[in-house]
Amino acid sequence: MAEQVHGTFGRAGLIRRGWLTAAGLAVLTLLEYLVAVRIDAPTLWLLPFIAAKGGLILEVFMHASDLRAGDREHV
């Protein structure tokens, strides 16, 4: 049962997906920091980073799309 969840991801696929997401979040965080220290008044420039990081966490780590999926099994 657990193998069927989140589309076609098996266990190895789920783990790989998690690591790729974590790597993406780390890169976005470092870019965010560089933008903040190199640009004056960086507020607007930082908002896309917050949205992208938040979206990744919601979708991959918190499985937000399961809310739309109704009775589908989780993880």
Next chain:
Amino acid sequence: MAITTTPEAIHERAEATYRPRANRIGLWLFLASETFLFSAFISSRFVVSGTDQPEHLNQGLALLLTLLLLLSSISAYRAETAIAHDDRRLFQRELLTTIVLGLLFLVGVGIEFNEALTYFPASTIYGSAFFMLIGLHAFHVLTGILALAVVANLGRMGHYGPDDHWPVEGVVKYWHFVDLMWVAIYPTLYLFGGS
């Protein structure tokens, strides 16, 4: 195969079918209410001091704290995936890793508090926003660690399995939520004011 049709059996089947979904929706509603709480505190920072920030913020430590929470998120995710695939050893190991990383985060926050009190005490405008927001978040990290510890202990006693791990899912989701809030708090307190 005979299907039992007593009221109790029907109730049990309905419970098994709908309970996880109801739990999940309940948790999301709770997290939504928490988001409003954090939003109020985050907006208060801009109300009281705009995007100004003191020069003496420890940027290196804040970046390290961010990366610690990020690492704890991947270990929490691996713990949830492990129990869903009945790998109890990995589940325990990853939960323990998450707890340790959470504790390290709290130690870092303690160091940050100590430094920050020197440069902008809680009685200053920025200080009040800073300590309230970081303190609120640290309290959530602490409660997350406690919840993770309870789940880890129950897991050690043989609870949970591939078809029955809602408490693990719930606490891991809460942990990711704490990480999600930090994604907004970190730039709010450390980056929006620029270098």
